[in-house]
Amino acid sequence: MSTPVTATGRRERSPEAPQAAGRRTARRPRDRAATIVLHVLLVIGLLAMVGPFVWMLLSSLKPESEIRLVPPTWWPHDPTLGNFRDLFARLNFPTYFLNSAIVAGLITLGNLMFCSAVGYALAKLRFPGRRALFGLVLGSVMVPGMVTFVPLFVLVANMGLTNTYAGLVLPFLAWALGAFLMRQFMLSIPDELIESARVDGAGELRIFLRVVLPLCRPALAALGILSFLTFWNSFLWPLVVATTEDKYTLPVALALFSVGQNETKFGLLLAGSVVVVLPVLIVFLLLQRHFVRGIATTGLK
Amino acid sequence: MTAVASDASNRRGRSGLRLRRAAVGWGFALPFTVLFVVFMAGPVLASLLMSFTDIRSADLRNPLGVNVVGMHNYSRLLHDELFVKAAVNTAIFVFAGVPLTMVAGLAAALGLNSGLTRFRSLFRVGYYLPVVTSIVAISVVWRFLLQPDSGLLNSLLGLVGVDGPNWLFDTRFALPSLIVMAAWRNLGYQMVIFLAGLQAIPQELYEAARIDGATTWQQLRYVTLPALRPTLLFVGVIATIGYLQFFEEPLVMTQGGPLNSTLSVSYHIYNQFGFGNYGYAAAMSYVLFLVIVLMSILWFRLLRSEEGR
Numbered sequence: 001m002s003t004p005v006t007a008t009g010r011r012e013r014s015p016e017a018p019q020a021a022g023r024r025t026a027r028r029p030r031d032r033a034a035t036i037v038l039h040v041l042l043v044i045g046l047l048a049m050v051g052p053f054v055w056m057l058l059s060s061l062k063p064e065s066e067i068r069l070v071p072p073t074w075w076p077h078d079p080t081l082g083n084f085r086d087l088f089a090r091l092n093f094p095t096y097f098l099n100s101a102i103v104a105g106l107i108t109l110g111n112l113m114f115c116s117a118v119g120y121a122l123a124k125l126r127f128p129g130r131r132a133l134f135g136l137v138l139g140s141v142m143v144p145g146m147v148t149f150v151p152l153f154v155l156v157a158n159m160g161l162t163n164t165y166a167g168l169v170l171p172f173l174a175w176a177l178g179a180f181l182m183r184q185f186m187l188s189i190p191d192e193l194i195e196s197a198r199v200d201g202a203g204e205l206r207i208f209l210r211v212v213l214p215l216c217r218p219a220l221a222a223l224g225i226l227s228f229l230t231f232w233n234s235f236l237w238p239l240v241v242a243t244t245e246d247k248y249t250l251p252v253a254l255a256l257f258s259v260g261q262n263e264t265k266f267g268l269l270l271a272g273s274v275v276v277v278l279p280v281l282i283v284f285l286l287l288q289r290h291f292v293r294g295i296a297t298t299g300l301k
Numbered sequence: 302m303t304a305v306a307s308d309a310s311n312r313r314g315r316s317g318l319r320l321r322r323a324a325v326g327w328g329f330a331l332p333f334t335v336l337f338v339v340f341m342a343g344p345v346l347a348s349l350l351m352s353f354t355d356i357r358s359a360d361l362r363n364p365l366g367v368n369v370v371g372m373h374n375y376s377r378l379l380h381d382e383l384f385v386k387a388a389v390n391t392a393i394f395v396f397a398g399v400p401l402t403m404v405a406g407l408a409a410a411l412g413l414n415s416g417l418t419r420f421r422s423l424f425r426v427g428y429y430l431p432v433v434t435s436i437v438a439i440s441v442v443w444r445f446l447l448q449p450d451s452g453l454l455n456s457l458l459g460l461v462g463v464d465g466p467n468w469l470f471d472t473r474f475a476l477p478s479l480i481v482m483a484a485w486r487n488l489g490y491q492m493v494i495f496l497a498g499l500q501a502i503p504q505e506l507y508e509a510a511r512i513d514g515a516t517t518w519q520q521l522r523y524v525t526l527p528a529l530r531p532t533l534l535f536v537g538v539i540a541t542i543g544y545l546q547f548f549e550e551p552l553v554m555t556q557g558g559p560l561n562s563t564l565s566v567s568y569h570i571y572n573q574f575g576f577g578n579y580g581y582a583a584a585m586s587y588v589l590f591l592v593i594v595l596m597s598i599l600w601f602r603l604l605r606s607e608e609g610r
Contacts, residue, residue, distance in 0.1 A: 035417040042412050046427045049485070053430060055453060056442045071456040118333035127326025133334060140341055142593050144546045146570045146586040150579050151347035152340065154361060174336035204325045233435040235549070236571075251437040255553065258441060266445060273438035284433045288426050292493055 053277070060084070060270040067266050083271035090268070091253060092245065093275060099242075100249040103168045104232040110173035111227040112220060118174075119182025120212055124194060134183070140176045145236070153240060163243045172231060178223050185219035186212065221290040229280055229291075250276045352584035358577030374584030384585065386561050387569040394480060394547045394565065395596075399540045402484040406491030406536070407529075411521070413492070414499045425496075429489035436486075440553035443482055444469065469555055472562040479550040479563055487543070491536050498532030499525070534604045541596050545589065 059067055061079040087093065121127065122134050152171055161167030189212060197207045213220070235251040242248050248256070254272045284291065327334075352374055356367045378384045413424055431439065446453045447468040455465030468478045506524045515523065526533075548567035551557050557564035557572075566589050573582040 031417070038412060038415060038417055039419070042418065042424055045409060045412075046424055049489070050427045050430060052439075052442045052446060053434070055446075056438075059445075068451055070451045071459070072451055072453055114333040114336065117329045121326050121329035125322070125326035125329060127323045127330070130326060130330075133330060136342060137337070140337075140345075142542060142590070142597060143341075143345055144542075144567065144586060144589050144593060146546070146548075146567050146582075147348045147590050148341060148344040149571075150574050150582050150586070151344035151351065153574075154347075154579070155340075155344065157361065170336075171340040174333045174340060176337070176341070179333060204328070208329070229433050233433075235435070235437055236552075251435045254435075254441070255437045258437070269441045270445070273435075273441045276435050276438045280433055280435065281430075284430070285426065288429070292425065292429065 053281075056270055056273055056277070060267065060274045062267065064265070064267045067270070083267040084275075087268050087271045087275070091257060091272075093250075093253075095246060096248050096250045096253040097275075097279075099247060100232055100251075102165060103238070103249055104228050106165070106169045107172045107175075107231045108224055108227040110169070111175050111178045112224055114174055115178035115182045115223060116213065116216065116220065117208070118179045119186050120208055122179070122183040123186035124189070124191070124212070137176045137179050141180075149236075156241060162241055163247050165247075167241045168238055168247070168249075171237065172234075175227065178227060181223055181226075182216070182219055185216060189215055218290060221287070225283065225287050225291040229284065232280060348583045348586060351580050352587050354580045356580045356583075358579060360579075370580070374581050375588070377581060378585055378588065383561065383564065383569055384566070387564045387566045390476060390562070390564055391545065391547050391566045393476060394483070395541060395544045397477075398480045398483050398544050398547075399537070401480065402487050402491060402540060402544075403533075403536060405484055406488040407495050409488060409492040410495035410499055411525075414496060425493070428492055431486045432489040436549045436553055439482075439486065440550075444554060447478060470559050472559050475555055475559055475563050479554060482554070483544070483547070483550055487540070491540065494536050495529070495532060498529050502528045530604060534600055538597050538600045541600065542593055545593050545596065 055074070058074060058076055060083055061081070062073070062076040063078070063080055063082060066073060066077060118133075118137075122130060122137075156162060156167045156171070159167075161170070193211055193215075194207055197211050202210070233251060235255065238249045238252045239255065242252055245253075254269075254276050257272060258269050353369055353371060354367050355370045355373070360366045409428055412418065413421055413428075418424070447455075449455060449465070449467040449470075452465075452468075454468070458465040466474050468474045502525065506528065507520060510520050510524050546567050547565040548571065551563040551565055551568055552571075555563045557568050566585065570582045570585045570589070573585065
């Protein structure tokens with residue numbers, strides 16, 4: 001954490017870039033007071049944001065009796081993995097985990113291929129219908145999920161794809177947000193590079209694969225992580241399309257398990273939540289830098 | 302070569318080049334476009350057509366049983382008490398939630414962007430954590446935090462002598478609870494966008510303002526906020542579009558209760574889909590679509606009138 005990286009991923013000019021609030025060294029007492037107040041506020045905010053997760057982790061290690069204690073405890077008196085044992089005995093977690101990985105993985109792969117290709121076309125190639133296509137893709141962001149939900153379900157049902165991986169994956173391969181992200185990034189690639197490769201006689205596909213994509217590594221990383229996290233967590237579509245247990249993804253299994261378990265088995269539910277959150281947490285903490293940069297890219301017009 | 306011939310060959314060359322360009326462009330765009338038309342644009346159109354019919358889930362095996370009913374579905378929702386209730390709840394959620402989240406997200410971004418701040422990455426990652434976490438897992442934790450007696454929130458309130466309510470089972474507190482939860486979930490995303498916007502503001506503006514003796518507050522008012530206008534618009538539009546589709550929180554937290562006090566428009570549509578009323582669900586989803594488009598136009602208007610000043 002020594003050199004802070006900005007939201008856009010750029011290294012700052014100095015570890016503490018001068019900003020509106022003033023100088024780096026808080027020499028004057030007023031600056032020192034401001035620094036203290038600011039950090040107190042930031043830490044309170046951090047506790048509010050991270051506290052629930054810490055509490056979830058700690059409580060998943062408590063026996064049910066301790067979870068029900070009034071007032072609640074923070075640190076488990078005698079930590080146990082009992083909740084996790086019960087959970088894995090009752091529910092087929094490896095299957096859900098695998099399903100989540102397969103579905104999120106396939107969608108991510110598809111997004112990387114299709115969104116980068118269409119992003120390149122929209123950013124760098126001239127063809128009739130380009131503007132209309134971009135308008136459609138951008139406009140689709142305004143369409144509420146519920147508009148497409150019903151016909152999409154009818155379509156997938158008629159294709160005979162309910163309760164299949166194809167039914168879980170296909171509707172999300174052409175992801176408008178991903179196309180937009182790739183286009184925004186590719187606009188910054190100099191045309192001269194592409195032109196000179198053409199002059200050198202490289203074919204169009206070769207230019208795309210050998211010149212453009214290597215330059216897009218940061219955007220591809222951001223898109224990959226964004227896509228994977230989004231569809232790992234997605235919940236409503238799998239809930240409706242996956243009808244038998246062998247096709248459940250983790251969030252679906254947890255949601256169905258929590259219905260009717262409302263007040264009885266909180267320890268199991270918390271353990272289940274930890275299992276759902278932990279993989280995402282690890283991926284995010286390892287790769288957050290690329291990821292945050294990508295999010296910021298979509299916000300830059 | 303005569304002038305005419307060279308002209309013709311030139312033209313052929315030019316139109317050949319244009320054709321080649323079109324082929325290359327569409328070659329790259331086509332796979333995405335086909336999937337997009339089948340799974341996005343097609344369903345959007347199908348939904349519109351469905352909304353003028355009385356199609357129900359039973360008609361899927363018997364398409365001949367579908368009747369065109371014109372605007373009937375659209376007039377029906379005006380007399381649907383649940384729809385009105387859901388619309389009011391959704392409006393409250395948007396008008397309370399969007400400003401709350403934007404103010405919190407901007408405050409967090411300003412705090413992180415200050416030159417005095419240490420451990421920036423730690424704060425940024427921490428604040429962003431709820432954004433990347435499954436709503437299902439979050440709902441488990443929050444349901445527990447909001448428990449009336451063994452819940453963390455009420456025991457904290459008890460420390461300062463406040464007797465906390467039964468948050469999720471009290472019609473007065475259920476919707477506000479979900480609004481706060483949504484703000485907690487989304488402020489990290491907005492913070493990151495705001496941070497990107499803040500970092501794009503030229504430092505010279507602040508230096509000039511400081512030389513003119515502007516206080517920190519004045520710098521925020523006259524330098525930061527005007528420069529952030531495009532970012533504010535972007536975040537405002539995205540947040541409004543998202544919050545108008547308010548659905549996941551009540552689905553996992555309250556199932557629309559107590560007494561429909563957290564029923565939202567999207568949730569009502571989802572329920573009607575569950576009952577098999579496809580035509581009616583499609584009509585309601587188009588009304589929601591229309592509201593989203595209108596609200597987005599409003600945001601753009603707001604920005605333009607501001608710029609005209």
